Amino acid sequence: MRVWWVFVVVALAGCMSGGGPEASRLILAPATTGPQANGLAYGTSGQALQAAEGITISALAAGFSDQSAPVINTQPITFDAGFFDTAPAAQGARVRLFGQDVVIENGQGRLANGQIVRIFYDPTRAGTYAGVVQLASYAALTNPAPSDPINGEVHSVIGFMTDPQVMDARISGNVTYQGDFTATGIAMRDGVAVGDPTGTELDGSATFTVEFGQDYIAGTITGTYQADDQAVDVGLEMVPTAFLDNNFGGALTCGATPACTGEGRVDGAFYGPQGQEIGAVVAVDVEQDVADRTYEFSGVGSFVIGPKGP
Numbered sequence: 001m002r003v004w005w006v007f008v009v010v011a012l013a014g015c016m017s018g019g020g021p022e023a024s025r026l027i028l029a030p031a032t033t034g035p036q037a038n039g040l041a042y043g044t045s046g047q048a049l050q051a052a053e054g055i056t057i058s059a060l061a062a063g064f065s066d067q068s069a070p071v072i073n074t075q076p077i078t079f080d081a082g083f084f085d086t087a088p089a090a091q092g093a094r095v096r097l098f099g100q101d102v103v104i105e106n107g108q109g110r111l112a113n114g115q116i117v118r119i120f121y122d123p124t125r126a127g128t129y130a131g132v133v134q135l136a137s138y139a140a141l142t143n144p145a146p147s148d149p150i151n152g153e154v155h156s157v158i159g160f161m162t163d164p165q166v167m168d169a170r171i172s173g174n175v176t177y178q179g180d181f182t183a184t185g186i187a188m189r190d191g192v193a194v195g196d197p198t199g200t201e202l203d204g205s206a207t208f209t210v211e212f213g214q215d216y217i218a219g220t221i222t223g224t225y226q227a228d229d230q231a232v233d234v235g236l237e238m239v240p241t242a243f244l245d246n247n248f249g250g251a252l253t254c255g256a257t258p259a260c261t262g263e264g265r266v267d268g269a270f271y272g273p274q275g276q277e278i279g280a281v282v283a284v285d286v287e288q289d290v291a292d293r294t295y296e297f298s299g300v301g302s303f304v305i306g307p308k309g310p
Contacts, residue, residue, distance in 0.1 A: 042163040043129050043272040049159065053079045056094075057158050060267055062281035062300035064185060065098060065137070065152030070283035070300050072267050077133065077156060084121070093119055097135050097154060114141045115151075125180065127304045130159030130271040130279035134184070134302075136199070149197035153184045155302035157279035162270040164245035170212040170275070177219075177278045178308040181206040185284070185299015187227045194227045199299075201225060202234060206303045208278060216240045217248050220255065221266070221282065225297055232295045233258045234286055238266055246270045254286060262286035262296075271304075279304045 039057045041047075061075040080092035093104040097117055102109040108118045120134040137152040138144035183202040187195035204223025210216075218240040224233050235258055241250035252264035268280025280303055287296040 038158070038161055038269075040158075040160050042166075043160040043274075043276075045273055047129060047160050048084075049126065049131050050084050052158060052160075053081050053083050055079075059133075059156040059158045060269065060279070060281050061154050061156040062267075062283050062302065063098070063152065063154035064283075064298065064300050066186070067151075068098075070185070070264075070285065070298060072265055072281055072283050072300075075154070075156060077158065084123075088120065091119060091121070095119065095135055097137060098152060111137060116140070116142075116144050125182070125302075125304060127159070127277040127279070127306055128272065130157060130277050130304045132157055132279070132302045132304060136184075147198060150199045153199055153300065155184070155281050155300050157268070157281055157302055157304065159271045159277070159279055159304075162246045162272060162275045166273065167212075167246050167270060167275060172213040174209065174211050174213075175275075176207065176209045176308040177305045178205065178207045179303060179305030180204075181221055181223060181282075181301060181303040183223065183282060183284065183297075183299050183301025185225075185297055185301075187225055187232075188296040188298075189227050189230070190294050195225065200227070200297065202284075202297055202299065202301065204234070206280075206305055207308070208238075208305065210243070210275075210278075211240075215242055217243050217250075219266075221252065221301075221303075227295055230290060230293070230295070232288065232290055232297070234260065234284075234288075234297060236264060236284065236286070246275075252282070252284060254288075258288060260286045260288035277304055277306050 056078045062072045064070040075096045078094040089107045116138045125132045133156045135154040136150045139149045139151045184199040187200040202223045202225040206221045208219030221236045235255035236252040237255045238250045247269040249267040254260040264284030266282045271277040282301040285298040
């Protein structure tokens, strides 16, 4: 199992920078603490993500590549006018991927080495005030098909964060947020890569409870990924952790069931006029034994969740 360290944010390592997948595993925390803004207006009633178009956003981002470790930092992203109402093959944006500024036109752009980069926005994973955008780089240099292998991916959360003053005014109340979670990464069995070459998905749910009176947040992330014919369950938890105004961050550790070793990190924020949603990105590297084989998943994910229903 790799050792992870926590550092202040630096630029995401270059996709083709060398060092191989066994390079030191890092998780990088956002550079600022306390009240945060991302370039957009704070949450107010009636907002829609279309209002984020044309504005450079400092988005929470988690990225990995086959040449560098999973990391969390902040990355700039600017959506062209009409992005959220345009078909994927026609979407445009200005993004940063693996330390390079990339122009996305008609749904894709290129890195300096010629690799294709594609942008993905799934409205079913968005809330009212926050959404998730994914960027993927493909190993093929010309006309990669959706089924072709990727060699890197970034999950970003964008949206209208809750005004820190509003969060400070919430002096009581216990709220549980719950919803879907998705991560993309590399799956290994006994040290050999297996799973989907387009990026193995770890799909499941995220449940986080916030105690506003004591300013702490705690939660769990559970999911399953497929390693060839073996389904592997993963359970991670964040112990009660103090949050700062409208944002939070903390370590993820393996839960008791299913047993695993490894760790990760989650960094997120509250979105909406009254903190109606939590949006977050996740970096994870876990290992466990299933049916006398050793499985490992290393990758990044994201979620936008709202208050749990009755």
